[in-house]
Structure formats: C-alpha cells, structure tokens
Amino acid sequence: MLQKISKISWLGVFLSLVFYSFLGWLWFAVLFPNQYANALDKLGAMPAHPDPIYLYGPPLTLLPTIITIALLMVVLNINTKKAVIEFAFVIGLGFLVANTFDIAINPNIPHPISYGILVGGYQLVGILGSCFILHAIRKK
Numbered sequence: 001m002l003q004k005i006s007k008i009s010w011l012g013v014f015l016s017l018v019f020y021s022f023l024g025w026l027w028f029a030v031l032f033p034n035q036y037a038n039a040l041d042k043l044g045a046m047p048a049h050p051d052p053i054y055l056y057g058p059p060l061t062l063l064p065t066i067i068t069i070a071l072l073m074v075v076l077n078i079n080t081k082k083a084v085i086e087f088a089f090v091i092g093l094g095f096l097v098a099n100t101f102d103i104a105i106n107p108n109i110p111h112p113i114s115y116g117i118l119v120g121g122y123q124l125v126g127i128l129g130s131c132f133i134l135h136a137i138r139k140k
Helices: 002-007 010-031 033-039 053-075 081-104 112-136
Strands: none
Touching (some): 033 112, 053 081
C-alpha cells in the first residue's frame, strides 16, 4: 500500500487542506459561531483573540486525515463522482461524524447532541469537499 503514496496528488492534498481549513473558519466563526459557543456553554464568553493553537492546530490535525483519504482513494480506485460521494459518506459518517459524537459524549461537553450535529456536520461537508477536490486533481 505504501508504494501507492507516489500516486497521490500532493496539489490535491494541499488544496483540500486549504478548503477544509477555510471551511472550519467559515463554519465556526461566520455561519455558526453562536451555535458553537452555545454547544459549549460559552455563549458570550468565546475569546476575541484565541490562542494560536486554535488557528494552526486544525490544519495540522487535518493533514494526516486528508493524506489518508487521498491514499485510500488511490488504493480503492475511487474515480467516479458516484464513487466519491459514496466513499465520502462512508468515511464521513462511519469515522468522522461517529468520532465527533464519541468526543462529544463526555462531561466536558455540556450539549453533546448539539455539538455532535454542528461539528459532525462540518466534518461531513469537509470530507465531501475534500474528496471532490482530491478526485478532480488526481494523478491519472
């Protein structure tokens, strides 16, 4: 499987990372900031200038996910739009959304269902967009 790494489009990985990171900013800072703060019981208490880890951390944690997705798409020969959608939903729902809800169900998240829906929704949209970018810019 590791020999398949050479078939990954690194431009696709980079553009997916930019997309997913931008989506995170858009999702949590522009579209749903109050819903996110409410899910954490921090409505009106979110920092105006968050620590740098909240800015560079998500792209650093998304990078291995995107590389893994790119590698799986190569290994599984995901090369049609229908296959991209099916793959993104399997990975999105089966891993990302499920893991988001697993993280949400702990005493530190006061509203786990709200958090799971909001963050899980972001993960599902993010992986769907990333899979389409990786598909569009794949090595042939």
